[in-house]
Amino acid sequence: MEKRKIKIVDTTLRDGSHAVSHSFTVEQATAIAGGLDKVGVSLIELSHGDGIAGSSINYGMSKVPEMELLRAASKVVKNAKLTVLLLPGIGTIEDLQQAKDNGAQAVRVATHVTEADIAIQHIKYAKSIGMMAVGFLMMSHMASPEKIVEQAKIFVDCGADYINLADSAGHMVPDDVRARISALKNSIEIPIGFHSHNNLGLSVANSIAAVEEGASYVDVTCRGLGAGAGNTQNEVLCAVLDRLGYDTGVDLYGIMDVAEEIVEPIMQRPQIVNTASLMLGYAGVYSSFLLHTYRAAEKFHLNPRDILVELGRRGMVGGQEDMIIDVAFELSQQKTR
């Protein structure tokens, strides 16, 4: 019997950007993208962690403009699709056109799980200039399977090539994933992908659950480099999928070497589940809030855990890094009273 094919989407150069505070250099991006391309991943995502044009005070300034990184990566990516992330409200169609001019072939347009309609103009534009376009729903633990189907259909109707569901807070357990992916599988015709964070130590298990329910694209990063406790670890998932009898098309030893020899040396801290990242997963908070929360906790003399719990209680969504200061200020006022 032929093995089922799973497409590996490596986002070390996008989600991993959070973990290095958006400091990737041209040399690093070239080495990582080139290495990933050689070992056979399907999509290589490269952008500021918050998508193109994410370089900002709110999310952190990019050390090197991402358009330069893209241009450099496009010279070494031969087989995979060089991909960017775009969050409507941060990046615009103008930024997307620039990304295309600098070598991007695909774009994943990401919105909060209930706000898909703000991405229609970007997806349609991407399709009109010949790019692959993916509809990407963030913080999907915050919506029911029915709501997710409704939102995914908005993407399908405007021409998306596949739907990617993200557990941006690393909050879901395998049954949560199964319920959402299977609901999508039963309702839409286009392929489904899954993106996880390891805040509860479940990213590989959740990715497998997604694949078993019919997902055919899985987001990963080398060494798990990413926001919060990081993402599904590329080399681990490829090994597990191989053992389970799926065909990823990725050379297993090759990806192990890219992770160990190229990515590991540039990591700024070990990608582990520490207290704060565990709290992200437990309280359902957007993973890229982590490093910003550490900074605010230091400035306002607070425990990061208290800030994260309050952010979760308030129902903050992706992109609201500014509210970390709001919460920290409020908590510090309460302390002095």
Next chain:
Amino acid sequence: MEKIKVGIIGPGNIGSDLMYKVMKSKHLQMHMMAGIVESEGIKRAAGLGFKTSLNGVDAVAADPDIKIVFDATSAKAHLHNAPILKAAGKIVMDMTPAAVGPYVVPCVNLDHLAHVDNFNMVTCGGQATIPIAYAIDKVADSSYTEIVACLSSKSAGPGTRANIDEFTETTRKALEIVGGADKAKAIIVLNPADPPLMMTNTIYSIVKNPDEKKIMESVYEYVEKVQAYVPGYKLRVPPVIDGNKVTVIVQVEGAGDFLPKYSGNLDIINQAATAVAEKVAENLLSKEG
């Protein structure tokens, strides 16, 4: 006392809320609501005893009693409407991102725009953040200003959703032109929390002269100036100064005239437009008198 008659084009949420604001005004008198199809907004205006028309801009342009017009349609429609209203001698508050006329933020640049007959109201995020951006730039000289506007999902209408890029681009431009930053960036986030959150806006600025006392005083002064026409405008986080970076967070609670209080974003742009129209009316009345 004599009042200046007002026409509103576009009987949707914005237009209806403007109608209630005009009804409360000292110098403005609600006269006509114009749309292009029969709608709840048209019925509402008729029910309150105002003239209504389904001939849109043409009906408003043809009515000689109307001196001030609020155009609450869309950028595309306003590009069509603007020359017609100009030819008819009307003074226009453009609620769309068309930017035919100059950007106006009442507490910042209204006094310099006495001769203007088409005022562009920027965006809701612009009305909420430019006063603070300007207050900081005035005393500390901003080289870069960035804002993050968070709106409740329920208060972001279909126009905003379909053209979210227009929001970021228009707000950025106005932060530079009116707010005074050398360079600016605008970000918008929609939050679906229920009950809906109040509109919050964060203003970051990189400044050349981070004088804490002057920045504090200036920001407090401008918050008060905005409060004069937007009572629900509130400082959540007063200036936090970190080296050459200034961070300020403001919240906007709507007046609840027609729209719910969480629609602070819609309220502030309407309050600003009404404040401009009031000023224009005052000038017209003093000329006549």
